Amino acid sequence: MIYLTIVDINTYSTWLEIDLNALKQNVAEVIKMTGTDVMAVIKANGYGHGMRPIAQACVAGGATWCGVARIEEALALRRAGISTRILVLGFTPASKIPEAIEHNITVALFNAELAQTYLEYVRIHGGNLRAHVKVETGMGRLGMPVEVVTPFLRALKNSPIQVEGIFTHFARADEPNSDSTPNQIRIFNTLLNELDSQGLKPEIVHAANSAAILNFPASYYDLVRPGDLIMGMAPDSAQPLPPQYKPTLTWKARLISVRNFPAGQGISYGSTYVTRKEERIGVIPIGYGDGFRRVDNQQVLVGGKRVNIVGRVCMDQCMLQLDDVPDAKIGDEVVLIGKQGSEFISVDEVAQRWGTINYEVVCGLAERLPRIYGE
Ligand SMILES: Cc1ncc(COP(=O)(O)O)c(C=O)c1O
Numbered sequence: 001m002i003y004l005t006i007v008d009i010n011t012y013s014t015w016l017e018i019d020l021n022a023l024k025q026n027v028a029e030v031i032k033m034t035g036t037d038v039m040a041v042i043k044a045n046g047y048g049h050g051m052r053p054i055a056q057a058c059v060a061g062g063a064t065w066c067g068v069a070r071i072e073e074a075l076a077l078r079r080a081g082i083s084t085r086i087l088v089l090g091f092t093p094a095s096k097i098p099e100a101i102e103h104n105i106t107v108a109l110f111n112a113e114l115a116q117t118y119l120e121y122v123r124i125h126g127g128n129l130r131a132h133v134k135v136e137t138g139m140g141r142l143g144m145p146v147e148v149v150t151p152f153l154r155a156l157k158n159s160p161i162q163v164e165g166i167f168t169h170f171a172r173a174d175e176p177n178s179d180s181t182p183n184q185i186r187i188f189n190t191l192l193n194e195l196d197s198q199g200l201k202p203e204i205v206h207a208a209n210s211a212a213i214l215n216f217p218a219s220y221y222d223l224v225r226p227g228d229l230i231m232g233m234a235p236d237s238a239q240p241l242p243p244q245y246k247p248t249l250t251w252k253a254r255l256i257s258v259r260n261f262p263a264g265q266g267i268s269y270g271s272t273y274v275t276r277k278e279e280r281i282g283v284i285p286i287g288y289g290d291g292f293r294r295v296d297n298q299q300v301l302v303g304g305k306r307v308n309i310v311g312r313v314c315m316d317q318c319m320l321q322l323d324d325v326p327d328a329k330i331g332d333e334v335v336l337i338g339k340q341g342s343e344f345i346s347v348d349e350v351a352q353r354w355g356t357i358n359y360e361v362v363c364g365l366a367e368r369l370p371r372i373y374g375e
Contacts, residue, residue: 013285014253015370017338018049020057022246026230027061029244034213034220039065039087039206041227043073048291048362049231049249050371052080058230059084067225071096074105087132087165089225090142097121101129106164110134110142112152115161122160132165133202135191137184139171146191153200165204166192170219173211174236181216210235214242233358237348249347249362250338251369255302255330257283258322267319268311272296281310282320284334289315291364292336293354300334303327304341337361 030038040063046054055066055077066082068074069090077086085106092100092107094117100107101122109115109131122129133153136143144152149166156163168188172180188207195201205221210229212219214236228235232247241247260280267273267281275281282302288294298309303325310321322328337345347358354361 012254012370012372013256014251014290015372016049016365017250017252018053018371018373019246019248019250020053020373020375022232022248023049023054023057023230024061026232026245026248027058027063030213030224030226030229031062034208034217034224036220037065037223038063038230039067039223039225040230041067041089041209041225043067043069043089043227044363045367047227047231047359048365050373051076052082053371053373055080055082055084061230063230065223067227071100071105071107075099075103078103078105089134092118094118094121097129098125101125101127104130106130106132108132108134108142108167109152109161109163110136110144112144112148115152115156119159119161128160128162131161131163132167132204132206133163135166135168135188137168137187137191138180139169139184141169143168146187149191150194150198150200153195153202154198157200163202165206165223166195166202167206167225170207170209170212170216173209173215173219174238176215176239181212181219185216185218214239228359231362233347233362237351237357247338247346251336251365252338253284253286253300253334253336255282255320255328255332255334256285256317258328258330266311268314270312273311273319280322280326280328282307282322282328282334283317284320285317286336287314287316287318290366290369291361292318295354298353299345300336301340301343301345302332302334304343306343306345 040058042054045051065085067087067089071088071092074086087106097118134143170181172178206223208219208224210226234241261275263277265275286292294313299306308321309318311319347361351358351361
């Protein structure tokens with residue numbers, strides 16, 4: 001793979017490599033699997049991968065929509081020249097409605113009073129606001145109660161708020177054996193049938209996140225909304241990523257110091273690790289300031305081997321026990337996430353160490369980490 005960058009890769013001491021080809025292929029795989037349109041969910045800086053290149057690759061892979069959490073993210077995509085349809089999945093402050101209209105950004109409606117306020121802004125600004133109604137079917141987060149949706153849509157029918165879509169979100173789609181998702185689908189379908197019979201059903205219906213794409217074909221409708229899966233991560237750590245989906249992210253660093261310490265040397269703050277004999281200790285310039293967690297018992301790859309991080313992770317550095325890789329020297333590449341030789345550290349492995357999910361690992365990757373995109 002060629003990583004296209006005007007800056008020589010050797011100038012970085014730590015960086016992220018993002019495989020845009022894998023990303024495009026993942027989007028294409030979702031289209032193949034579902035037979036629907038795809039809204040690439042690229043909120044939170046494209047799940048930490050960087051929003052603009054990720055959006056461009058998703059569109060190149062066939063996504064017809066981008067989904068974000070906030071209008072600021074949608075506006076940033078427009079400024080970056082992304083012209084595809086964009087839905088703000090979360091809350092949009094009413095004062096931002098003129099910008100949504102101006103930049104052809106679709107907003108979510110999940111509260112009738114808020115929609116009234118939006119209407120006032122639309123009337124002052126002029127034009128039409130595109131919207132998708134979000135329905136509460138069991139997630140217990142945002143969404144209109146099912147029973148108010150029909151009168152709400154009837155009231156908006158000839159208004160300048162153009163409701164072109166309707167959607168819901170699943171709470172437990174990563175549990176293929178739970179009744180939760182089938183129940184949510186049933187509730188949603190009953191509503192859709194009612195709306196259809198009254199001539200009120202919006203054109204675009206969507207519900208499926210990554211886990212639902214893998215587990216519940218009945219949830220596909222017109223459009224699916226994957227995030228995790230297109231980034232090449234498994235939405236459920238208990239189920240491996242299906243082989244047609246490829247990981248997109250590698251996190252690398254370089255050894256910036258390698259030296260032997262005598263027995264009895266405390267390593268890092270608090271001297272929680274003390275060398276037992278003469279030991280070879282390396283330093284990599286990453287720490288919790290990069291979104292790497294300050295927890296014990298972590299490993300990285302050096303010279304194709306797993307080595308232990310020893311002592312406390314600092315803000316900008318951590319130390320490695322290099323006795324098993326005696327040839328390791330300053331400048332050698334270290335892999336924190338990804339492949340090196342035949343070894344592989346997945347985002348899920350890191351998530352497990354940190355007691356969290358892969359989503360949180362990638363969303364926490366600090367802005368200061370250079371992102372290098374390859375195709
Ligand atoms: C409303 C909504 N749809 C879709 C997604 C994408 O979820 P996933 O990354 O699990 O595919 C999210 C992400 O949290 C979301 O909030």
